[in-house]
Structures are given as C-alpha cells and as structure tokens.
Amino acid sequence: MALPKTLQPGLTPDELTFLAEEETIDIVPLFSMTRVRLLGGIYGPFQPPSASRVPLWLALSLKRKRKCRIVPPEWLSVERLTGILKDEKENAEGFERLSTRFIETSKVLLDVASDDLSQPSILRSLLKDLREVRQAKIRIGLQSEGVMRGSYLQVTNLTPLELSELKPFLVKAMTMMQSLEPRQEEDEQDDAGQGLGVGNGYGEED
Amino acid sequence: MDDNYFSLNSILADNHKLSCTFTLDVPGLGYLEGGTENDIHQHAKVELPFWLAQTLSLNEFTTFPLPPPYTNRVKSALNASAQSVKLANLVGGNGWWYRWGRRIADVLDDEPQADLLNVLLKAFVNRLPALQDLAAHHASADHTLPENSTSSGEAFRDGMEGDERELFAIGQESGKLSKGWYDSNSGRKGGR
C-alpha cells in the first residue's frame, strides 16, 4: 500500500496534534512587528504588551524561540481541571464532554510553555488522572453487553485522540464477532439440500 | 475474518486436516492414505485437508464428524472457563480455531451449524476481556524485562490462536503508539 504501515490504522497522535495546532490562542509578543500576511492568514500587528491571537502552531514556534509568552486557555487551570476530574469520576454512565482538541492542546502547552502556566506539575497530574479514569471506563465499556453482542459501543464524548487509539482493536474484534453470527435465512436457501448430517458421524441416506 | 482468495491466512486455515470417511470405493486414490494401496475402499477413514474435505463432503463422497477442536468436550471446557482453554493447543501453534470452525460450519446443516457458530462466538466474546487487558498491559510494559510465563495472563497469551494473536498485536501497537506520544516531549527540539 502506498500509505506507510504506521499510518494505516488511522490518524496518529502526532497527526492529531498537528491538526490541533490550527486552533487559535492568545500570546503576548516580546517583539514588535506590523501585520504580516502568511499563507495561512494575516497575523499581528505584534506590539507588546498587547496580546495577539494567533494559531497554536505559530504560538509554539515563537515560544520555542523565546519570542513570546503564551496566555493559557481558561480551561487549563487547576480549578477547572479539578472540577472536570470530579465530574468524570462521578459520571459512571458516560464521559464528560471535553473540547475536541483538549488532550493534544494541553499536552503541547505543558511541553513547550510550562513556565506560562500556573502549577504545571499539578496540571500534569490532574490530566494524567483524567486520562486514567476515562481509559478505565473505556475498558469497562469494551466488556459491555453491546460489544459482546457485536453490535455497538457507546463512545459519546470521547475525543478523536481516544477514538483513534480504540478504533483498530474494536473494529477487528467486532468484525470477527459479526462473522460468527448465525447465518441469515437467505444464505441457506441457496444451499438447499446441500448440507450434511454430521452430528453423529453418519452420512445422510439418499 | 476474510475469505479473500488471496488471503494467506485464509489459505492456511483451509489446510487444517480432519478425519473423513469415504462413502464409496474410489479406484486410484490410494495415495491419499499414504500407504501402498492403489484404491480407496468404502468406509475407509482418511485424514484430509479441509480444502479437499469440503467439496468432497458437499458432493457426498465423504462424511466427517466434528473434528476434535470442536467436540462436546471442548465445548464444556469453554463453558466452564473460556479463557483457560488453550486454543493454540487445539489447532496447533499456527492454527486458526475460529476461521476453520467457521468454514466447517458453512457445510453443516442448520442446527449443528447454528450450534457450532454459537460455540465459536461465545468463546470469542468470553475471551475478549482477558485478551484486551493483556494487550493494554503489554502496551505499557517495559520490554527489556524477561517474559514471565507463569501468571494467568501469560498463560492466556500462550493459548491464543491466530486471529486472537493478530487482535492482541493490534491492541498492543495502538497502546504503545499512544503511550509513546504521551511520554514524548516536543518542548526542546522544536519539531516532532
């Protein structure tokens, strides 16, 4: 196949992170520049200490070169994450609704701009706990009745990252289950008279 | 499970042998028994690969009982504890218990067919949680450590048949990919 093997099961976390970097975020530039037209859009003007709204990929690039400070999104705070974690733990039936690029964005900001965040180690720990609670629920879900019947898995509010991790396994498992389903009526009419009496080891008398 | 003409898995699954009884004399076919006889006699029992057995049986040249991996004995063991049964022992280290079972079911009458399919499905479904847990565990385990084959998880792993092993590998791979991403740090390098 032309597509490399690692990309065949679905979007990889790296690819999803790449997509997440399209989202915009506020930065405080440490340099001055007039408005600039790039292929992706028009950004700026950059005038400290005013904030500018730019795509995340640009924010990260500038941050790595120490040319800006990043303004954390309002959901990336110890208070908010603690609240989300609590809700997630209390919700036994389903998953909490997170923003689509929640996991990728939070990880990338912690990696590149932890000095712009308040209490980054607590944030990391909260995010880790959140992931573990959700993963545990996914594991339980995989052993639920719907899956055991080969029909469906309830994945409402799972983020694309979590879904892409789950998909290859789930698809193969459910495909196998469906292939072991009892045969439908129509199939058997085609083979009328062709079956054998096998149960006791003797052939059918003609 | 594809029955694709070009699928290597499918071809190998069709090669499983089973014991067949001929319903008539067939001159010249003696070589199937492997001996020096020229002819096959009625009621002779011969081990044939499934790709032969299937058509011969559909045309009533042979009959066969349910082969050992699908007998009532196995069925009871599965009912007792599906994940303790070593499917790999039933069909050989590189065997395909589900695929072959399904191929056999295709040539059975309605009732035994539904019965066999049910056995296969129930076994798969009851083994799935153990398989999934094992894959998740191996996705994060440090693989520089020696394998410990005494725990029940590892015992299950030894007993997995072909499709289960592929499923396990898929689960392990996606787990590893995720974990690798979570553990990576894109902070310093300025790239991926």
Place this chain on the structure above:
Amino acid sequence: MYGDLALQLVTASHRSTLSTTPQLPLPKYALPLILSICLETRQLGTSISTAAETHGQVSLSQDRGLVCNLTVQHLAARRNKRCLLAYLSTRVGGVKERWWDAGGGLAYLLSPSTSVAVNPDLDAPDLRSALSPQELDFLRGYNNLMLDYKSDFLDVLDLTAGIEKPPGELMVDVRVIKDAGEVILEGGERVEFRKGERFRLARSQVERLIVQGFLEEV
C-alpha cells in the same frame, strides 16, 4: 501428497509478512519450488483429460468413483493455482510497499548496500537478487508509472515525500552518519556531506537523505 509444495510456498510467504518493523528483506523468489508446483499441476491436468477421454461421457455421469477421483485431482490443481497466485500477489504488494518506503528512490532500493544497512545481522539477499526478472520488470514499470504521474504536479506537491511525521519546524539540525559526498541542493548550492559534520538546513532539502540513512536528526 498434492498441495504440500504449494503449502510450503504459502507458509514461507506468511512468515515473511509477519514482522512489520523493521521491514524484513524480501526472501528470494522461490523459483525451483514454483517450477515444481507448476509441473505437478500440469501433470494433474494431463491426468484429468486423459481419464476423461478414456472413459467417455457416460462413465463420467455414472461412475461415482471416477468422478470422485477426478474431483480430487481437480481440487488439487485449483489449490496449487490459488497458492501460487496468493504468493505472487503478496510479493507484488511487498515490492510496491518497499518502493514507497524508499520514497521512490529506485537506485537506492536496488543497490546492494541498502539491505546491509537495514539488516546488518541477517544473511539476507539484497532486493535486486531476491526478485525474479518479471518482478524486477514490474518494479521498474511501477517506478516509471509513478514518476510520470507525480511529475504533472511536482511543482505543487511531491507525492513520494515522507509523510509519517507531520511537519514541525522549517529548519532541521542534522548530523552526517554516512558519507554522502557532494550533494546539490534544490537551490543549486553544493554541500559536502562528510561523516560527523553537522548542518542546519531546510527540512525539505534533506528529507530524502534522512530517509536513506545518510543524515540523522539531532
């Protein structure tokens, strides 16, 4: 027993597709085995038609033993055919995959030093000697087909560029791990890539050399 040779072919083929990374070298085209299988199949064919001629229409419709015998031979021949086709089809798929993994670098793909770099421990044949003449022709033809196709829009998009990792920063720091000699970059500059040296270049310029193992990202 009929079909045993064919089974060997399929088993060997299956074993070689089991590993995903690193890409195993393609095993040598099993010409002797294939010739034997074709011979066996032809013999079966002859045997069937001879028997059909000898016994005539009436026997064929009434002598069940004869029909059974011929059915077995027929099934064996069909089985051989299926195994052969599956073998060839799997190999063709493997050849195409290797072409794409090498970013379309045909010369690199066929050079003897390549497989040593990929799998220094194994006594593997290099790709060129592992392929049959027909497969080699196929590879060249496929290469030409793809190059022709991608040249139409090469100014906008390079179809064979690496896509495994999404693009990050524009520039990349590299270290030379294998002498590449003098290389002419896109803009016309000449750069001498000597082992141990470091460079900071645009990723698009050196992507190919990284894939082929001359450079290493730092």
